[in-house]
Amino acid sequence: MSGCPLQRISLTAHHGTCGKQGALKKETLTKRIESFVNWANREAEMHGLPDQTIPEDPHGPIRMGRFRRxxxxxxxxxxxxxxxxxxxxxxxxxxxxxxxxxxxxxxxxxxxxxxxxxxxxxxxxxxxxxxxxxxxxxxxxxxxxxxxxxxxxxxxxxxxxxxxxxxxxxxxxxxxxxxxxxxxxxxxxxxxxxxxxxxxxxxxxxxxxxxxxxxxxxxxxxxxxxxxxxxxxxxxxxxxxxxxxxxxxxxxxxxxxxxxxxxxxxxxxxxxxxxxxxxx
Ligand code: SF4
Incomplete structure (x- = not known):
């Protein structure tokens, strides 16, 4: 996989049809982290790198608090x-x-x-x-x-x-x-x-x-x-x-x-x- 995967998570909202912009809300960030995990796993599979997949977490989905770490x-x-x-x-x-x-x-x-x-x-x-x-x-x-x-x-x-x-x-x-x-x-x-x-x-x-x-x-x-x-x-x-x-x-x-x-x-x-x- 090329580049830093963290680039996949943008912390600012895109210009939407409603014209809103600025910092994302917690719920949207959680969804983006989820889609990042899905993307990383798909990429790992595509490139034959099973050891680089992000496994299911027994503590539940990764939210902003943990992502900050x-x-x-x-x-x-x-x-x-x-x-x-x-x-x-x-x-x-x-x-x-x-x-x-x-x-x-x-x-x-x-x-x-x-x-x-x-x-x-x-x-x-x-x-x-x-x-x-x-x-x-x-x-x-x-x-x-x-x-x-x-x-x-x-x-x-x-x-x-x-x-x-x-x-x-x-x-x-x-x-x-x-x-x-x-x-x-x-x-x-x-x-x-x-x-x-x-x-x-x-x-x-x-x-x-x-x-x-x-x-x-x-x-x-x-x-x-x-x-x-x-x-x-x-x-x-x-x-x-x-x-x-x-x-x-x-x-x-x-x-x-x-x-x-x-x-x-x-x-x-x-x-x-x-x-x-x-x-x-
Ligand atoms: S303080 Fe540390 S990082 Fe800064 S120039 Fe000196 S050795 Fe390099």
Whole structure:
């Protein structure tokens, strides 16, 4: 199936014969989610992908409350991916996260804000756990925020399971507000961002508690890399060289230049990285 399937659900009403437009009502959205599920299942069947069908849910049909969590999952875990909508979600996070500078900020952290906080806290905890595991497995760590990230990872909370009680939203929000110790995975930039607002080169809004990962800039003081990131950088560089071999002149040159830049970043990691014991 091509593209992000969430594109199938439009959240605004189309111009109808009665001329009405604007946000959809809950009932209409529920129907659209239902038809999205039917569409996804039909597509999966058509393309011979039975494992990608959406199974019957023992808890009943998916309504907006639960769908919001899916949306939050994408915002939290797709910081600036190759899918166009992921970039849109990245922008959405900026709007949602500008607690003090936008109209949203003046409202309480309820609804999508709370769900987004929960998903972001879960993914930050996963990132911290992965960093701990990699360090324990002997991987070296580089980057100006390496020491801070290791300390943060050692103290990050573990969230077992994925069923979160209502009260968790407050805890998640408090956890995310601690500047400098929340770790954001940024797979598109091959790094972990140990987000500290004052260091951030991606120019987050004043008061924002999350980076603008889709606009990650080289040389930022919040950057952390492990040996795994260096490997991924080289793999991506090889991939770009393969694309370059089949691309016309100027595109090919740009791809090769990008591949070169990625290899240089990997080499910088190799020459500056230290084992965790040397950093803590
Ligand atoms: S520019 Fe810095 S703060 Fe922004 S996403 Fe990249 S590493 Fe994080």
């Amino acid at each position: 899916t949306l939050a999952w994408h915002i939290a875990r797709r910081p600036g991916g190759l899918i166009a909508l992921a970039i849109q979600y990245g922008h959405m996070r900026t709007v949602l996260d500008a607690r003090t500078s936008s109209g949203y900020g003046s409202r309480g952290r309820r609804g999508i804000h709370a769900i987004l906080d929960v998903e972001t806290a879960l993914v930050a905890a996963d990132t911290a756990a992965r960093l701990r595991d990699r360090a324990a497995a002997g991987e070296k760590i580089s980057g100006p925020a390496a020491r801070r990230a290791l300390t943060a990872a050692a103290h990050a909370p573990r969230f077992e399971g994925r069923l979160v009680p209502r009260t968790f939203a407050k805890k998640a929000s408090a956890f995310l507000a601690r500047d400098g110790i929340v770790l954001y995975d940024n797979p598109d930039a091959f790094l972990i961002c140990a987000f500290k607002h004052d260091n951030a080169l991606c120019e987050p809004e004043p008061g924002a508690t999350a980076p603008r990962q889709y606009d990650c800039r080289p040389g930022c003081g919040n950057t952390v890399r492990t040996d795994a990131h260096a490997r991924q950088l080289r793999e991506r560089a090889d991939q770009l060289d393969q694309f370059a071999a089949h691309a016309p002149g100027p595109v090919s040159r740009r791809l090769r230049a990008n591949a070169h830049r990625l290899r240089e970043t990997a080499a910088t990691h190799d020459s500056t990285a230290h084992p965790a014991e040397a950093l803590t």
